[in-house]
Amino acid sequence: MARSRTEIxxxxxxxIALKEDxxxxxxxxxxxxxxxxxxxxxxxLEEIDLGAEFLGHRIRAPILxxxxxxxxxxxxxxxxxxxxxAEKFGIPLGLGSQRAALESPRxxxxxxxxxxxxxxxxxxxxxxxxxxxGEDGPEIAGSVVDMVGADALCIHLNALQEAIQPEGEPxxxxxLEAIAAIAKSLRVPVIAKETGCGISGExxxxxxxAGVACIDIGGAxxxxxxxxxxxxxxxxxxxxxxxxxxxxxxxxxxxxxxxLEASNSTGLPLISSGGLRDGLDVAKSIALGASxxxxxRKLLLAANMGQRRLEEALEILLDELRIAMFLTGCxxxxxxxxxxxxxxxxxxxxxRLRGIDPQKYSMRR
Numbered sequence: 513m514a515r516s517r518t519e520i521x522x523x524x525x526x527x528i529a530l531k532e533d534x535x536x537x538x539x540x541x542x543x544x545x546x547x548x549x550x551x552x553x554x555x556x557l558e559e560i561d562l563g564a565e566f567l568g569h570r571i572r573a574p575i576l577x578x579x580x581x582x583x584x585x586x587x588x589x590x591x592x593x594x595x596x597x598a599e600k601f602g603i604p605l606g607l608g609s610q611r612a613a614l615e616s617p618r619x620x621x622x623x624x625x626x627x628x629x630x631x632x633x634x635x636x637x638x639x640x641x642x643x644x645x646g647e648d649g650p651e652i653a654g655s656v657v658d659m660v661g662a663d664a665l666c667i668h669l670n671a672l673q674e675a676i677q678p679e680g681e682p683x684x685x686x687x688l689e690a691i692a693a694i695a696k697s698l699r700v701p702v703i704a705k706e707t708g709c710g711i712s713g714e715x716x717x718x719x720x721x722a723g724v725a726c727i728d729i730g731g732a733x734x735x736x737x738x739x740x741x742x743x744x745x746x747x748x749x750x751x752x753x754x755x756x757x758x759x760x761x762x763x764x765x766x767x768x769x770x771x772l773e774a775s776n777s778t779g780l781p782l783i784s785s786g787g788l789r790d791g792l793d794v795a796k797s798i799a800l801g802a803s804x805x806x807x808x809r810k811l812l813l814a815a816n817m818g819q820r821r822l823e824e825a826l827e828i829l830l831d832e833l834r835i836a837m838f839l840t841g842c843x844x845x846x847x848x849x850x851x852x853x854x855x856x857x858x859x860x861x862x863x864r865l866r867g868i869d870p871q872k873y874s875m876r877r
Contacts, residue, residue, distance in 0.1 A: 515584075516612065516615055516616050517679060518583060518611060518612040518615050518616070519583055519584050519612050519619060521677075521679070521744075522582070522583035522587065522609075523584040524747070525581075525740060525744075526581050526586060526587060526590075528740050528743045528744065529580075529740065529809060529812060530812070530813065530816055532739075532740075532743045533739070534736055534739040534740050534743065535734065535736065535739070535787075535809075536708075536732055536733050536734065536735075536739075536761070536762050536787065537761065537762050538732065538733060538762050538766065539733055539787070540731060540732070540733025540767035540768060540786055540787035540793070541733065541766035541767060541768030541769055541858055541859050541862075542733075542768045542793050542796050542797070543857075544768060544855060544856050544857040544858055544859035545768055545796045545800060545853050545855060545859060546853065546854040546855075546856065547792075547795060547796060547799060547836065547851060547852075548840065548851070548852045548854065549839055549840070550839060550840055550841035552841075553839065553841040554841060555838070555841065555843055557834065557835070557838045560834045560837050560838055560843065560844070561843065561845075562830060562834060562837075563844070563845070564803065564804070564845045566604065566634070566781065566803055566804060567634065567663070567664055567701050567725060567726060567781065568701075569604070569634045569663065571602055571603055571604060571633070571634070572601060572602030572603060573601065573602070573603050573830055573833070574794065574803060574805060574833075574845055575601075575603050575794060575805055575806075575826075575829060575830070575833070576603065576604050576606060576783055576804045576805070576806040576807070577594050577597070577598050577603065577604070577606065577806075577807065578606050578728075578785055578807055578808035578811075579606030579609070579636065579638045579666055579668070579705065579808070580594070580606070580607075580608050580808050580812050581608040582607055582608035582609070582610065582612065582613070583608065583610070583611070583612025583619050583623075584612070584622065585622065587608065587622045588622040588625050590812070590815050591607065591622060591623065591625050591626045591629075592625045592628075592629050593815045593818070593822055594626070594811065594812075594815050595625065595626040595628075595629035596629045596630065596819060597815075597819065597822045597823050597826055598633050599629065599630035599631070599632065599633050600823065601826050602633060603633065603826075604634040604636065604804075605626060605633060605635050605636070606638060606666055606705075607623050607626055607635065607636065607637060607638050607660060607662075608623075608638060609638050609639060609640055609668065610637060610639055610656040610659060611639060611640065611643055613659060614639075614643070614652065614655065614656070620659055623659060623660050624659065624660055626660060627660050627661045634663040634664065635660060635662050635663055636662055636665065636666045636703060637657045637659065637660055637662035637664070637665045637666065638656070638665070638666045638667075638705075639653060639656050639665070639667060640667070640668050640670060641667060641668070641669055641670075641671075641684055641687040641690065642674060642681040642682075642683045642684070644690045644691070644694060645683060645684075645685070645686055645690045646690070649690045649693060649694055650693055650694050650698065653665055653667075653694045653698055654697075654699075657698065657699075657700055662700060663700055663701075664702070664703050664725070664726070665698060665701075665702050665703065666704075666705040666728065667691055667694065667702060667705065667724075668706075668707050669687075669704060669705065669706050669707065669711075669730075670706075670707040671684055671709070672708075672709050672737065672763060672764075673707060673737040673740075673741060676738055676741045676742075676745075676753065676756055676757050677741050677744075678741075678744070678748065678750055678753055680741075688719075688722050691704065691719070691722050691723075691724065692723055695722060695723035695725070696723055701725030701726065702723070702724045702726075703724065703725065703726040703727070703728055703783070704719045704724045704726075704727050704728070705727075705730055705783075706728065706729055706730030706731070706770075706786075707730050707737055708730055708731070708732060708734060708735055708736055708737050708764060708786060709730070709731075709763060709764030709765065710729060710731040710732050710764045710765025710766065710769070710786065711727055711729045711730070711731075711765070711774050712765060712770070712773050713773040713774065713776060713777035713866070714777070716773060716774040716777040716778045716780070717777050717778060719778075720777075720778040720779075720780050725780070726780055726781045726782070726783065726803075727774055727778070727780055727781075727782055728782075728806060729767065729770040729771055729774050729783065729802075730785050730786050731764065731765055731767025731768070731769070731770035731771065731784075731785070731786030731787070732763070732764030732765055732766050732767065732786060733766050733768075733787030734767070734786045734787030734788070734808065734809065735808060736761050736763075738757050738761050739757065739761050741753070741757050742754055742756075742757025742758055742761065743757075745757055766786075766858075767785070767786035767787055767788070768796075768800070768859045769858075769859060769862045770786070771784050771797060771800045771801055772800065772801075772859070772862065772863055772866070772868050773868075774801070775800060775802070776801075776868050781803040781804075782801055782802045782803055782804075783802060783803065783804045784798075784800075784802035784804070784805050784806065785805070785806030785807070785808065788805050788806065788807055788810075789810070790828075790829065790832045791828075791829045791830065791831065791832025791833030791834070791835070792832055792833075792836050793805065794829070794832075794833050794836075795836035795837060795840070795848060795851075796853065798845060798848045799848055799849065799851045799852075799853045799873070800853060801849075805833075807829070810825070811825060811826070850876055851876065852874055852875065852876040853874065853876075854873070854874045855873060855874070
């Protein structure tokens with residue numbers, strides 16, 4: 513059976529993410545956020561409770577396996593591995609864009625496998641803004657949620673990727689209106705999700721007014737989708753597109769700065785993602801206002817090496833987060849949200865230029 517253009521594109525994305533250099537050349541700026549060491553934590557390491565509440569669900573740790581893949585045969589096995597790990601560790605799982613399955617229903621299996629492997633944890637469906645603009649947007653949103661028995665819907669905001677992708681659809685006019693219509697009609701919460709360029713305070717406010725339940729900031733510093741499309745263009749011999757991809761490789765708001773923007777502009781739960789490296793980055797993110805820390809390519813590479821390697825990677829993340837909480841004297845995630853953080857360097861300068869008081873973080877407790 514001939515593969516659709518979308519299926520071929522999804523295969524290319526997965527292959528490039530696994531094989532090529534697609535990372536930002538710049539950091540996520542979380543190096544400029546410093547948790548304060550507490551020499552006398554006044555608790556034992558084994559007392560640390562990583563459990564958290566998120567969108568009405570109790571999860572065992574504030575970590576999200578981010579939306580990554582689907583829509584191609586190879587992705588089915590990877591989604592099964594990711595889902596089994598999410599179920600074992602009691603953490604939520606995001607799925608890749610389900611557009612391919614809408615165009616070719618036979619590909620729905622590559623997404624449905626996740627719910628079969630993970631019957632009890634929160635799973636997030638996924639569709640892009642260009643696909644939900646128009647009168648049939650709420651119906652499309654409902655169909656992708658029903659397809660996988662999802663507990664929430666991620667609507668991804670990937671304007672840069674759509675603009676650079678050879679077959680992209682950079683149609684975002686009335687996108688906010690479409691998101692609002694879905695947030696109003698859908699039976700599950702809506703998560704607005706950037707894909708690597710970050711969320712500004714102004715956009716965060718607009719999304720909150722539109723009725724979304726959560727924002728995944730998807731900041732700059734991790735995988736660059738401009739880089740992914742640059743590699744695709746090179747493989748396709750499209751030199752113009754390759755050059756444009758190179759120009760925008762490092763475009764976006766770094767994760768640390770985006771987290772400051774969103775947390776100081778809305779009261780919504782936030783997911784910190786975009787180049788998070790370890791459990792320490794999760795701890796910093798939570799202290800800066802996030803509810804969860806999300807990981808994508810780091811866990812994709814581990815999953816590609818098998819179930820054991822993925823579970824080992826998650827165990828390390830949880831241990832790193834637990835130790836960071838211990839060293840800051842935080843017994844649970846609620847206390848970590850109130851832990852003092854000192855901003856320095858680029859993050860401090862960004863905060864001051866954008867009217868964010870850095871002392872609100874450093875003078876806690």
